[in-house]
Amino acid sequence: MTDYKPMWQGLGLDLAAHDQLLAVLGQAYTDTYLSQAARPEGMGYFDFVMSEVHGLRIKELRDAQEAGRKVIGTFCVFVPDEIILAADAVSVGLCAGAEFGFAEAERLLPRNTCSLIKSFYGFKLNKVCPYLEATDMVVGENTCDGKKKAYEIFRDVQSNLYVMDLPQTKTPRGRDLLKAEYRRFMTELERLSGVTITAERLKKGIERVNSRRRALHRLAQLRAADPAPISGRDALLINQIAFYDDPERFTDAVNKICDELEAQVAVGAGVTAKGAPRVLVSGCPMAVPNWKLAAIVEGAGGVIVGEESCVGERGTRNLVAPAGDDLESLLDAIVDRYFQINCAVFTPNEARTEDIVNMTREYKADGVIHYSLQFCSPYLVESYRVEQGLIEQGIPVLRLETDYSAEDVGQLTTRVEAFLEMLRK
Amino acid sequence: MMRLGLDVGSRTTALVRYDGRLREAVVVDSGVQPLSRCRELIGNGSSGRLMVTGYGRHLVAPALGGEVISEISAAATGIRHLYPEADTIIDIGGQDSKVIALANGGVARFEMNDRCAAGTGRFLEVMADTLGVAIDDFGTLALEAEKEILLNSQCTVFAESEVVSLIARDEAPETIARALHQSVANRIVGMAHRVGVGQGVVFIGGVARNPCIQKLLGERLKVPVTVPDNPQIIAALGAALLLREAEAGD
Numbered sequence: 001m002t003d004y005k006p007m008w009q010g011l012g013l014d015l016a017a018h019d020q021l022l023a024v025l026g027q028a029y030t031d032t033y034l035s036q037a038a039r040p041e042g043m044g045y046f047d048f049v050m051s052e053v054h055g056l057r058i059k060e061l062r063d064a065q066e067a068g069r070k071v072i073g074t075f076c077v078f079v080p081d082e083i084i085l086a087a088d089a090v091s092v093g094l095c096a097g098a099e100f101g102f103a104e105a106e107r108l109l110p111r112n113t114c115s116l117i118k119s120f121y122g123f124k125l126n127k128v129c130p131y132l133e134a135t136d137m138v139v140g141e142n143t144c145d146g147k148k149k150a151y152e153i154f155r156d157v158q159s160n161l162y163v164m165d166l167p168q169t170k171t172p173r174g175r176d177l178l179k180a181e182y183r184r185f186m187t188e189l190e191r192l193s194g195v196t197i198t199a200e201r202l203k204k205g206i207e208r209v210n211s212r213r214r215a216l217h218r219l220a221q222l223r224a225a226d227p228a229p230i231s232g233r234d235a236l237l238i239n240q241i242a243f244y245d246d247p248e249r250f251t252d253a254v255n256k257i258c259d260e261l262e263a264q265v266a267v268g269a270g271v272t273a274k275g276a277p278r279v280l281v282s283g284c285p286m287a288v289p290n291w292k293l294a295a296i297v298e299g300a301g302g303v304i305v306g307e308e309s310c311v312g313e314r315g316t317r318n319l320v321a322p323a324g325d326d327l328e329s330l331l332d333a334i335v336d337r338y339f340q341i342n343c344a345v346f347t348p349n350e351a352r353t354e355d356i357v358n359m360t361r362e363y364k365a366d367g368v369i370h371y372s373l374q375f376c377s378p379y380l381v382e383s384y385r386v387e388q389g390l391i392e393q394g395i396p397v398l399r400l401e402t403d404y405s406a407e408d409v410g411q412l413t414t415r416v417e418a419f420l421e422m423l424r425k
Numbered sequence: 426m427m428r429l430g431l432d433v434g435s436r437t438t439a440l441v442r443y444d445g446r447l448r449e450a451v452v453v454d455s456g457v458q459p460l461s462r463c464r465e466l467i468g469n470g471s472s473g474r475l476m477v478t479g480y481g482r483h484l485v486a487p488a489l490g491g492e493v494i495s496e497i498s499a500a501a502t503g504i505r506h507l508y509p510e511a512d513t514i515i516d517i518g519g520q521d522s523k524v525i526a527l528a529n530g531g532v533a534r535f536e537m538n539d540r541c542a543a544g545t546g547r548f549l550e551v552m553a554d555t556l557g558v559a560i561d562d563f564g565t566l567a568l569e570a571e572k573e574i575l576l577n578s579q580c581t582v583f584a585e586s587e588v589v590s591l592i593a594r595d596e597a598p599e600t601i602a603r604a605l606h607q608s609v610a611n612r613i614v615g616m617a618h619r620v621g622v623g624q625g626v627v628f629i630g631g632v633a634r635n636p637c638i639q640k641l642l643g644e645r646l647k648v649p650v651t652v653p654d655n656p657q658i659i660a661a662l663g664a665a666l667l668l669r670e671a672e673a674g675d
Contacts, residue, residue, distance in 0.1 A: 414497070418498055
């Protein structure tokens with residue numbers, strides 16, 4: 001095995017704390033993933049990528065930097081990868097899915113801050129995230145109040161932070177803002193990378209990201225089969241890895257596993273017994289290594305068949321449509337695609353409930369679990385409307401509110417088991 | 426054939442033996458070693474199938490060779506058997522409380538308390554202890570209150586210090602007891618409104634034995650509140666009945 005310690009040291013990581021994080025991650029991965037029976041062979045690639053999440057992938061980023069390319073870290077699916085790729089830069093989604101270093105985070109943040117925000121603070125303040133340390137630019141964004149205000153303080157410890165403003169309404173004014181912000185981002189990336197973003201480069205970026213999305217759409221559709229050909233845990237992992245892996249290599253691996261799953265579906269084979277309760281999960285994003293809910297649902301005999309989530313279909317829905325050959329129309333096409341993301345920071349956000357209903361039907365889910373992180377006002381408040389909308393359509397729904405800790409696993413398990421028992425009836 | 430339903434709760438454990446008729450129903454403290462407590466309860470000579478529910482189900486079922494069911498489905502099945510017309514269940518146990526809406530013979534929706542003792546039997550136990558009152562007399566004492574005061578804290582720890590200062594201020598024990606009962610009722614009423622309350626409530630769990638909580642829930646929810654003769658055995662009964670249903674479905 002390669003010794004990555006010198007690389008980590010070079011990035012300024014705290015090696016002892018980092019070892020602790022890797023131990024937690026490794027244990028969670030073994031418990032959640034490697035314990036599964038009958039996994040698709042194609043998961044081998046993703047197991048490997050996950051095992052090298054702080055190793056080989058970081059080395060690749062460092063090599064890219066050696067070759068003069070920039071590495072851009074992002075937190076949100078509104079940050080357009082197309083533009084980052086067009087600047088010949090590498091895009092990595094920063095994960096923030098572990099309860100790590102919260103005590104340090106709480107020195108700067110109120111205790112009642114959501115786990116996701118505390119997590120990236122915890123990673124930063126404990127110097128355990130090689131991605132944060134390796135970036136040339138970290139892109140924050142004005143989504144929820146928690147993140148917006150947290151970035152103001154985060155700048156003190158992450159000097160290369162760039163904050164993108166985002167609209168909160170789906171109005172022409174909102175679209176203008178998004179476009180203006182994408183243009184500003186483009187200029188900033190050009191300045192940082194020294195690359196002029198031409199129409200040709202942008203078009204290429206669009207093609208690359210669209211290909212990755214197409215592969216993920218293909219995977220999503222295969223999960224409509226009963227029995228499901230892949231566990232929700234594995235599908236979640238693939239969606240998580242989409243954020244930081246090399247786009248082309250990742251797309252190939254997804255298409256490869258889809259070939260395998262197609263063959264399974266054709267013979268009626270799957271990872272659960274036919275008729276296992278099928279659940280659609282909707283709500284807050286689940287970043288690596290937040291596999292808590294998926295492990296509970298599938299541990300109780302259910303199978304997750306879709307994620308209406310940023311790490312999932314909310315993040316990957318819709319391709320950038322073909323446009324003219326000039327920069328302006330390409331940028332417009334990108335804006336049009338991103339402006340359709342139905343995030344709970346928008347008001348109103350009724351289209352999200354429609355998305356959930358459509359996904360429930362498309363993936364033949366028996367019920368929906370609405371997942372909110374504690375203190376996440378946008379999703380917590382919106383869960384009321386979502387629940388109403390689903391009940392109107394006769395779709396059973398369970399609302400859960402939790403965080404990254406393990407202390408409520410027993411209570412969540414009881415709720416989830418009761419919900420699955422309802423769905424089995 | 427005898428069917429055994431076992432409800433392993435955080436505070437008490439209930440066992441029901443059922444063979445078409447209720448043959449036995451016992452409730453004991455769960456103690457610190459619930460598994461050996463369950464072994465004692467079931468005894469060696471007993472045959473019959475076993476369904477385990479409650480907080481300790483995953484601990485006990487594999488060791489005793491039983492099946493598992495969540496306490497929500499178990500309570501719903503027990504109530505459906507005893508009160509076929511019931512549409513709402515309120516269950517307040519040792520460490521959790523839940524409200525279940527029934528429809529079409531099954532669970533339609535449910536809510537449970539979050540990870541905190543507010544609104545549970547444990548909250549009442551701690552407070553009765555602080556006031557030096559036996560838990561079985563606590564509800565009766567609270568009913569004697571002649572005035573109403575409001576507690577600021579729902580948290581067990583903070584409420585306890587608040588009670589201590591109320592005692593120091595010479596507030597009557599029954600007044601303090603009443604405020605504590607109101608605090609539990611507030612929590613439950615909030616949950617019940619989220620789930621939706623039907624025509625009447627069946628109230629189960631250890632706290633259902635408390636006359637003051639019974640009264641407050643009826644007043645606040647403005648519907649009749651029915652308490653079964655032995656409200657602590659309902660989930661165990663439901664678990665036993667679910668075995669019958671499982672067999673019928675085979």
